[in-house]
Amino acid sequence: MTLVRTSRRMAPEQRRMHLLAAAIELYGTRPYEQVSIDDIAAAADVSRALFYRYFSGPTEIYVAALRFAADSLIARFAAPAEGPLVEQLRSLIEEFIAFAESHAMAFIALLRGGSVVATAETGAVVDDVRRHAVAEILARTGVGQPSPLALLTLNCWTAVVEGTTLTWLQERNLPREVLVNWLVDQLLAMVTATANYDADTATVIDTVVRP
């Protein structure tokens, strides 16, 4: 009842956020094509007509919800850097997996090939999250201008994290702790292999394994 009363008194920006939050929750648990405008309006306790004052239709609210979720994830990546780099990395991975898990259906739909909701616009949001993840890791290791191979290694590893999380959400065939440790070890292994090709990466490895 409190929720309903609050929602009736909302200012426009607050109302828009309320609709977005309702949509994000629905997309997390059901495939995009099974979430109707009526479902979102009902979850936000508003009329269909009111919904259309804020969003032109399902595509617009979906992209806005994705953008909002991506921004929250990016903000979590930028949490204060404390402790050894490997532990910071572990925290970033844990944040990412927790995020993916709380938006599981949307995460699976978006990143699995042939999704009905994957468009150039959603692709740009996903790319933006990838870029921020790589930039955050580079910033923490103190690398300003990474070499092509160092950048490639980090980009490949983010693809490994994505692909692994996608498989894990669908199959749940590994304990979460194993998944997190394995992803940390994969990055160290990949960066160590790259260090044989390039001095910059060798420096990063020094930084990362230094206590």
Add this chain to the structure above:
Amino acid sequence: MTLVRTSRRMAPEQRRMHLLAAAIELYGTRPYEQVSIDDIAAAADVSRALFYRYFSGPTEIYVAALRFAADSLIARFAAPAEGPLVEQLRSLIEEFIAFAESHAMAFIALLRGGSVVATAETGAVVDDVRRHAVAEILARTGVGQPSPLALLTLNCWTAVVEGTTLTWLQERNLPREVLVNWLVDQLLAMVTATANYDADTATVIDTVVRP
């Protein structure tokens, strides 16, 4: 002139293949949306009407061309296994990169997010190539039933190969030889990291590094 005379006498299956070959060549050098039915008909030296006796339109010939190209690639993966496993692996990677290079525009369009041609059907063809690549590596190492982490490692590495090849085709910022060696080293590094988690993978590593 010889080509024209030959093409006029073709049997239906031969004619279909001739159209497919023309389409594959065009898709390799131009984006899908810039290849018209007229372009394909002209390249194959047939009329537009004849084209439509074999294919219902651009989507059908595109998917058929992709399927044909994928099958050729899969056939190349299954080349006789000779020499040390690491050298076999290097050959597989070289085959893959040569293939991607000769179909560069199509490869980029298909694997880059937000492509207009990416559909559930093309996604299934791409998945099929991935599955065959992983199965081929497992077969050569003699692993029958891989553990979840061993399978995950191989799947992640195929994503690394794809992502790296995509970046390389677009930026060409590394010599081909470096790219190939780096990809071999990445697989060894990734599998070695996984070996700490699972005895099956440790056995594979033994097989791979054995001369």
